[in-house]
Structure formats: structure tokens, C-alpha cells
Amino acid sequence: MDERPTAEYEPLRFKNPPIVEAIIGVDVAPLSDADFEAVRQMAEGLHTGGYKAPTPINLASIQMKLIPGASSAISQDIVHGLQADSVDGRYRARFQRDGFLFSHLGHYESWELFRGEAHRIWNLYADIIGETRVTGFGVRYINKVFVPLEGSLSDYLTCYPILPDDWPTNILESYMRLVMPIENTEGRLTHQHILLAPEKPGFATVILDNDFRYPLSGNINGDHLWSQIDSVRQVKDEYFCRLVTP
Numbered sequence: 001m002d003e004r005p006t007a008e009y010e011p012l013r014f015k016n017p018p019i020v021e022a023i024i025g026v027d028v029a030p031l032s033d034a035d036f037e038a039v040r041q042m043a044e045g046l047h048t049g050g051y052k053a054p055t056p057i058n059l060a061s062i063q064m065k066l067i068p069g070a071s072s073a074i075s076q077d078i079v080h081g082l083q084a085d086s087v088d089g090r091y092r093a094r095f096q097r098d099g100f101l102f103s104h105l106g107h108y109e110s111w112e113l114f115r116g117e118a119h120r121i122w123n124l125y126a127d128i129i130g131e132t133r134v135t136g137f138g139v140r141y142i143n144k145v146f147v148p149l150e151g152s153l154s155d156y157l158t159c160y161p162i163l164p165d166d167w168p169t170n171i172l173e174s175y176m177r178l179v180m181p182i183e184n185t186e187g188r189l190t191h192q193h194i195l196l197a198p199e200k201p202g203f204a205t206v207i208l209d210n211d212f213r214y215p216l217s218g219n220i221n222g223d224h225l226w227s228q229i230d231s232v233r234q235v236k237d238e239y240f241c242r243l244v245t246p
Contacts, residue, residue, distance in 0.1 A: 011111065012237035018143040018208075019108040024118045024229060027099045027136040028129060038128045039095050043082045046124075050087050057081040057094065093121050100125050111233050119226055126222060134220040139232040140211040143240065146203040157206070159243050160193060171195060182235065187214035189239065208243055210236060 031039065043054040059080040081096030094101040102118040147153060153160045161176050163169065174195040182189050192209040199205045212232050216225070 009234050017108040018145050020144045021142045022104040023140040025101045025138045028133040031097045042124055043084050043095055046084050051084045054082040054084040057083055131222055132219050136215045138213040141236050143208040145206050146200055147206055149202055156245055
């Protein structure tokens with residue numbers, strides 16, 4: 001994957017972006033209990049930088065014991081990670097035993113602001129776990145678009161479910177998921193097209209969810225990782241433009 005956008009690339013910008021959530025994620029090799037405890041202490045200290053106290057992310061674990069004539073099940077919650085939201089509700093950081101996730105919530109402003117804060121918080125996590133543990137990364141953009149009910153979907157979108165000619169066209173809900181390789185890279189895109197209940201009179205509400213994932217191997221330093229992440233900005237813009245008509 002090219003580490004820098006081409007000179008001809010012009011970032012896609014909207015006055016009112018359709019983005020409801022943007023996510024940068026980094027996969028890492030599983031952390032030891034000692035490393036995770038150090039991550040917990042770091043997350044608790046984020047309150048001095050505009051974040052609330054972290055809350056645990058639990059995974060349920062069930063152990064079954066089968067004995068002739070009897071059986072039993074033991075259920076327990078395992079703390080898989082920690083979640084810390086910014087005081088202003090704009091950002092959400094998740095520090096997990098197997099990775100880091102950073103979300104921009106609510107009104108999206110710019111890649112520069114989102115990426116900058118994600119990088120700042122990542123550095124705190126990476127200082128504890130070490131950069132060489134990185135195994136992959138991803139960039140995900142969840143867009144909500146409003147399509148006029150008059151006319152055809154093909155007037156506004158380029159990728160959507162196609163119905164037989166003799167079927168009614170009044171669809172209440174739909175879900176379509178596509179997984180495909182990304183052109184000229186080793187990554188893959190998971191695209192989800194979801195029709196939600198109407199939110200505005202005269203318009204259908206459609207989610208266009210694009211998740212770009214890339215594996216990494218070998219010793220990865222911070223500059224290389226974030227150069228790779230930056231290059232996905234152009235990729236995600238190009239794919240969004242392919243999904244909608246002018």
C-alpha cells in the first residue's frame with residue numbers, strides 16, 4: 001500500500017458530513033495480565049486530559065462440566081478492556097487486551113482533528129505495550145444518508161439490493177454485507193448497506209458502513225504505522241464516492 005496519497009488527491013469535505021461514527025483501530029498481540037494492569041492505570045489517568053473515568057468492557061465466559069448423571073455450568077465475566085469517553089462526548093477510546101480502538105462520535109469535523117487525537121491517545125497505550133506487538137490496523141467510517149422516496153435508488157446510490165421486477169418496491173428493512181479485497185493493497189473492505197426506519201418525512205434512511213482492514217507483519221514503528229493509517233484517508237474517500245451518484 002502506498003504510504004502517501006498521490007499529488008492529485010483532494011480530500012473529500014462536506015459542509016455537513018454524513019458520518020455518524022469514524023473509527024481507527026490497531027490490532028496487537030494479546031497482552032499479559034501485567035501489561036493490562038499498566039494499561040488500566042494509564043486509562044485511569046486520562047481524566048487529567050479531558051476524559052472520564054474508564055469503565056470495564058466485559059466478556060462472558062461459560063465453562064461446562066459434563067459428568068454421567070449430572071452437569072454444571074460456571075459463568076464468569078472477564079475484563080477484556082477499558083472504555084473512556086471524552087468529557088465533551090466527542091471521542092471514545094477503548095483499550096483492549098488485543099487492540100486499541102478510537103472513535104469519533106457525533107458531528108464529524110475533519111480527518112486532521114480525529115486522526116490527531118487518536119494518535120495522541122494511541123501513543124499512551126503504545127508506550128506501555130510496545131509498538132512491535134502491532135499485527136494490523138483498520139479505518140472504519142459509518143455514514144448515514146437520506147435518500148428521497150420519490151424516484152429510484154439508482155438515482156442516488158450505486159450499490160444496493162436489486163429486486164425482481166414483479167416484487168413490490170416498498171421495503172421496510174434491508175441488510176446487505178459485502179467483503180472484498182481492496183484494489184492494489186493487501187487489505188480488504190467490509191461494506192454494509194442497511195436500510196433503517198425512516199427518520200425524515202419523504203426520505204429513506206440508509207447506513208453505508210465501510211470497514212477497511214490491513215494486516216501487518218514484522219517490526220512496526222509508530223511512524224510507519226501512522227503513515228499507513230493516513231494513506232487510508234484517500235481510499236475511504238474514493239470508495240464512498242463510488243457508492244453514491246454525483
